[in-house]
Amino acid sequence: MTKPVGHLQPPYYAVIFTSLHSSEDYDSYEKTALRMVELAAEQEGFLGIESASGDFDKPRITVSYWRDIDSIKNWRENAEHKIAQEKGRSLWYKHYRIRICLVEHEYGDRN
Amino acid sequence: MTKPVGHLQPPYYAVIFTSLHSSEDYDSYEKTALRMVELAAEQEGFLGIESASGDFDKPRITVSYWRDIDSIKNWRENAEHKIAQEKGRSLWYKHYRIRICLVEHEYGDRN
Numbered sequence A, B: 001m002t003k004p005v006g007h008l009q010p011p012y013y014a015v016i017f018t019s020l021h022s023s024e025d026y027d028s029y030e031k032t033a034l035r036m037v038e039l040a041a042e043q044e045g046f047l048g049i050e051s052a053s054g055d056f057d058k059p060r061i062t063v064s065y066w067r068d069i070d071s072i073k074n075w076r077e078n079a080e081h082k083i084a085q086e087k088g089r090s091l092w093y094k095h096y097r098i099r100i101c102l103v104e105h106e107y108g109d110r111n
Helices: A026-040 A069-077 A079-092 B026-040 B069-077 B079-092
Strands: A012-021 A046-052 A060-066 A093-108 B012-021 B046-052 B060-066 B093-108
Touching (some): A012 A079, A012 B012, A012 B093, A026 A046, A026 A079, A060 A069, A060 B046, A079 A093, A093 B012, B012 B069, B026 B046, B026 B079, B060 B069
Antiparallel strands (some): A046 A060, B012 B060, B012 B093, B046 B060
């Protein structure tokens, strides 16, 4: 779905979002997911997002990166995002889990 | 590839591993990846692993969870794992990035 996010300078925050999808209304999920990526990218403190797997019978992992914890709190409270969260809980997800993490170190092969 | 990891009690560590694969020797990659999941699960301090996407032209995200930073260091230095890391860098990955994160909070819908 998305390109890998290149080098970011720690410390910063990551939100690891793991979900297992029901087959309910997958088209509306995909449309909303794309909109949420677009909307997240407009938020103060947003650094990047990457996501893997699209099948509704397999776990999806989406990781978004943020400058600080306040940026994450603001994004969580965004009105349009809150509607999407509610639809996710009631309709799209068989399972979901959100982990808020401080990225302390990173390394890789290039920027 | 793997089931979602359920509730874990923070604080603990996550290693976010993002990779973009070349088409080189994908079969040997898959075999080694499965072996690394098996081997990681035998390590002291291992809490769980989840992985999404399998196509060689899309990003794969693998997140492993660990009790503490020393467990991650020991795993990184594991002899068999080091051989796999070297093959990854030289053969399998067009791109990779590893982020070491302290998980401060988590929430979700069930255990």
